[in-house]
Amino acid sequence: MPESPTISAVLSFEEARRAVAEQAAKIAKPPIESAELLSAAGRVLAEPVLADRDLPPFPRSTRDGYAVQSSDLSRVPAMLDVIGEIRAGEAPDKIPSHIGSHHTASIMTGAPVPDGADAVVMVEYTSSHGNQVQVSRSVAPGENIVPRGAEAQNGSLLIERGVRLNDAAIALAASVGKSQLQVYKRPRVAVLTTGDEIVDIECTPGPTQIRNSNTYSLAVQIQRAGGEPVLLPIAPDEPRKLRSLIEQGLQSDLLLITGGVSMGRYDLVEQVLSELHAEFFFTGAKIQPGRPAVFGKCGAGAPACEKVATYFFGLPGNPVSTMVTFELFARPVLEALAGMHPSKLKFVYAKLKSEIRVKPGLKRFLPAILSGEFESSEVELVPWQGSGDIAATARANCYIVIPPDREQIPAGEFVAILPRTV
Ligand code: AMP
Numbered sequence: 337m338p339e340s341p342t343i344s345a346v347l348s349f350e351e352a353r354r355a356v357a358e359q360a361a362k363i364a365k366p367p368i369e370s371a372e373l374l375s376a377a378g379r380v381l382a383e384p385v386l387a388d389r390d391l392p393p394f395p396r397s398t399r400d401g402y403a404v405q406s407s408d409l410s411r412v413p414a415m416l417d418v419i420g421e422i423r424a425g426e427a428p429d430k431i432p433s434h435i436g437s438h439h440t441a442s443i444m445t446g447a448p449v450p451d452g453a454d455a456v457v458m459v460e461y462t463s464s465h466g467n468q469v470q471v472s473r474s475v476a477p478g479e480n481i482v483p484r485g486a487e488a489q490n491g492s493l494l495i496e497r498g499v500r501l502n503d504a505a506i507a508l509a510a511s512v513g514k515s516q517l518q519v520y521k522r523p524r525v526a527v528l529t530t531g532d533e534i535v536d537i538e539c540t541p542g543p544t545q546i547r548n549s550n551t552y553s554l555a556v557q558i559q560r561a562g563g564e565p566v567l568l569p570i571a572p573d574e575p576r577k578l579r580s581l582i583e584q585g586l587q588s589d590l591l592l593i594t595g596g597v598s599m600g601r602y603d604l605v606e607q608v609l610s611e612l613h614a615e616f617f618f619t620g621a622k623i624q625p626g627r628p629a630v631f632g633k634c635g636a637g638a639p640a641c642e643k644v645a646t647y648f649f650g651l652p653g654n655p656v657s658t659m660v661t662f663e664l665f666a667r668p669v670l671e672a673l674a675g676m677h678p679s680k681l682k683f684v685y686a687k688l689k690s691e692i693r694v695k696p697g698l699k700r701f702l703p704a705i706l707s708g709e710f711e712s713s714e715v716e717l718v719p720w721q722g723s724g725d726i727a728a729t730a731r732a733n734c735y736i737v738i739p740p741d742r743e744q745i746p747a748g749e750f751v752a753i754l755p756r757t758v
């Protein structure tokens with residue numbers, strides 16, 4: 337008699353997300369390694385990055401123009417004596433020590449503004465006359481100058497631990513001279529696809545066989561979320577072989593299983609995990625696609641193994657269900673294992689192009705196309721044959737989110753959409 341899961345719980349979408357967040361918060365930080373600045377892009381920072389001096393290190397002119405005392409320009413036009421020129425990177429001993437009243441120095445963008453001057457007037461509002469310049473516009477105190485230390489003070493925190501390093505963060509680290517960064521090691525995420533009908537992509541499928549695509553969509557999603565995919569062989573719908581591959585997958589930091597979690601006679605994943613004394617946090621979520629998704633934790637199998645219990649997800653085998661449930665549930669756990677603060681789901685709103693009618697009761701994430709730009713953007717569902725339709729989903733660039741209490745949404749209404757990450 338197969339053992340049944342310790343808890344059989346079909347949760348609402350929000351409850352399931354909370355269950356995931358609760359577990360993600362318990363995950364310890366991963367080990368640390370060093371990375372060259374450029375290869376740290378996309379990695380998770382494991383050390384605080386501090387300002388190594390004031391930023392900017394001097395009062396910086398943001399324009400090409402003339403450094404002035406703004407009070408000299410309370411009445412314009414005004415004639416000022418030009419006492420020097422300050423280029424970006426000018427040696428300190430070549431910079432006028434002081435700009436007095438009715439004096440000025442021409443100055444370039446990125447050059448240090450000398451003492452005495454409290455504004456820079458743009459070159460466009462001046463005309464040069466030998467050693468003098470005529471200024472036709474007044475300026476407010478501070479105009480076109482970024483004061484020393486206004487962006488960051490020496491020693492202050494610029495990037496905190498746990499941040500995924502994007503282009504701006506890499507630029508900031510470069511600006512404080514970090515050619516190496518401490519980053520967290522990527523978690524290893526085992527991918528186990530199940531099903532007697534599933535064959536490797538190198539094989540020619542028989543008439544009723546299906547090529548394995550879920551392993552590949554998951555591998556891409558894992559990499560994008562900061563993990564390292566570990567691809568296991570395809571598991572048949574046979575308990576012993578499935579159990580041995582699940583035990584192998586539990587040696588990784590996270591195990592993602594696809595298929596075998598529905599109600600069919602050969603959907604054996606929950607049964608096998610129960611035999612391994614798994615703890616289940618949910619065994620379904622009221623969503624479409626992806627209703628049978630399973631989340632739990634399980635010891636690593638081999639009794640000699642010291643490894644703490646491994647989180648696992650049983651994701652429904654339909655390819656679109658696998659993709660959607662990864663984003664909704666597996667991603668936060670993977671991000672926590674990668675040392676990140678798990679990111680929130682980011683929804684944007686767009687105008688619906690054509691009416692939607694659905695049965696109420698499930699929160700739906702349906703493949704859709706967002707088109708147009710700015711005020712003319714609109715979104716519509718992609719016609720599809722259900723959650724096995726990878727071709728329709730590949731044409732989509734987002735998912736429309738339909739709340740469980742809506743049966744009809746008229747064209748013209750603003751709907752929430754979950755953008756597809758590229
Ligand atoms: P299951 O969740 O095992 O009931 O599978 C649901 C549907 O997804 C079936 O039509 C399977 O053939 C299909 N499927 C399962 N695993 C994969 C896979 N790795 N690649 C493509 N399709 C799959």
Ligand code: MG
Binds near residue numbers: 530532595596653
């Ligand atoms: Mg199956």
